[in-house]
Amino acid sequence: MNWKAKIVLYKKVPRIAIYFEKNATLIARIKSFEDARWSASNKYWHLPDTEANRLHFKLPLAHTLVPTEEGIASIETFKKYLLSKRYSPKTIATYSDALKSFLTFYNTKIIKDITNEDVIIFNNDFILKNKFSSSYQNQIVNAIKLYFKIVKDTAIEIDKIHRPKREKVLPNVLSKEEIKLIINSPTNLKHKTMLSLIYSCGLRCGELLALQPHHIDSKRNIVLLKNSKGKKDRIVPLSPKILELLRDYYKVYKPxxxxxxxxxxxxxxxxxxxxxxxxxxxQKTGIKKPVTLHWLRHSYATHLLESGTDLRYIQELLGHNSSKTTEIYTHVSTKSIQQIKSPFDDL
Incomplete structure (x- = not known):
């Protein structure tokens, strides 16, 4: 088979990267693997780092790759618990993978004998040693805490499991001029409408794709977002300009x-x-920044703040549980900063 495979860190998580010349047959075969994804920036397809995938692509197996039989059974029990609590499929997959990483690290130990000290050792010898992000470490902590809540016979003291100190990463924000360039560049009406709606309503990608025509309330000028992140419904205002664009789109595509x-x-x-x-x-605009769809949502929030919208309303519009999550936009708003005069000007 004319491809090459190797273990890589994709967004600080181990994955199996597959390299090959563009070929429709090979692409179709890669897509048949569960959770196969294409990385446009790295120019490779990548798959979960599992024993089955390693075997398939003839990669060496790590001795800690597989949990014990007890561990495998525990992960399945954990999945059923999360499912019964109605966690989203994405969260179930994330937490299950995180727990698997932890239990495979301790595949020589009975689960009831795992202690808080073992969690610290895991953080140092696995997370930090492999230079994984604090957000990935936090996912592990979430999974461990949630899992050991449902385990009766355990040496773990849940309340004493510490979290990593959060990295203070500011959201990426585009100027209004850059936003205008991006949303006006597509000649395809559907593409233009999708990008415009994400920015104009501050939507997550999944929220946009879950929208149905009846969620657009043209009488009240609102968009109803059903079952969004955290299983919450919310409404956001609909711009009259976007409503016109949506009407033109609907006439052409009739979804x-x-x-x-x-x-x-x-x-x-x-x-x-x-x-x-x-x-x-x-590519059409010539903007070289590594822009993602989420940048449009960050830009929406920041531009609202700069135009004088109260932070509490922005929190509601974005669907944030905590005001602290929304407050991060105060650190990237340039309205007040631009009014500060540099002492250099007085020299």
């Missing part, structure tokens, strides 16, 4: 179930295809 559908009628537009839409728009 059946989802507001934005892909090649197959009744199926939502593909998230990876939407990322490609943004990439093509950036």
């Amino acid at each position: 059946k179930i989802y507001l934005f559908e892909g090649l197959n009628a009744g199926q939502p537009y593909d998230a990876r295809s939407l990322q490609q839409v943004l990439k093509q728009a950036l």
